Amino acid sequence: IHNQTWMSVCDAAFDQQDAEVVCRELDCGAPVQVLGAAAFDKGDTQMWTQEIQCTGNESQIHLCPASLHKDNCSHDDYQGLFCA
Template sequence: MWMSVCDAVFDQQDAEVVCRELDCGAPVQVLGAAAFDKGDAQMWTQEIQCRGDESQIHLCPTSLPQKYWSHDNDVGLVCGDRVNVRLVGGHSRCAGRVEVLHRGQWGTVCDAGWDMTEAAVVCRELDCGEPVDALGDAHFGPGYGPIWKNRMICTGSETTLKNCGSVQLYDYDCNHDKDAGVICSGEQF
């Protein structure tokens, strides 16, 4: 269930937890007075009392219900961008195996369906120009750790790979021998 939170009960520690949970970097600004417009969800009436190190907002302690707040007091939050994708094993920062940061851990992307559309999103996100090649079969060497995305589905207009959809392919044996890679035009040898 989606809930609106009152700006009077949301502070910097709460913001740190929300930005971390969403994998959106550090909090930049907490905004009140429905800065991003009024919500229409049920209003959360308890004070959230995060310490700032929780992994998810629902793990934070809360107080007893407080007075009723209106959607005129919905809190807004701006999280700072951070690098959520990187290219590893190439000759520059604009070529390599695609790795995605999720919940504080780097993992790879499967090459199933990996093509120039997905490569364009990675190159744009890293400010590396246009895609030159979308590679599979661990062209830049096999990664390790989790394989976060089994099959990416991008339209090509996304500003970050995390905004692309993905599907789990149960008939495709994805392992690190099938890690996806990219070469962007910004690559320099």
């Protein structure tokens, strides 16, 4: 959620630490599998294109630092994630 809006996350540079924070925020356990390339959907929601750089200790994804570098992501680059 960014500015009260749900956004998709680009799969570029999304890593285990980012996954840990997302699963924690959603209160759905630990990350089991991190999937890129729009494994679930090639929807048309707005996408967060800055590289998220979580340490893995944050409680919410919006608390993670983000680089100023923006990835050139398309709707084929949505991040997917299984938590359990």
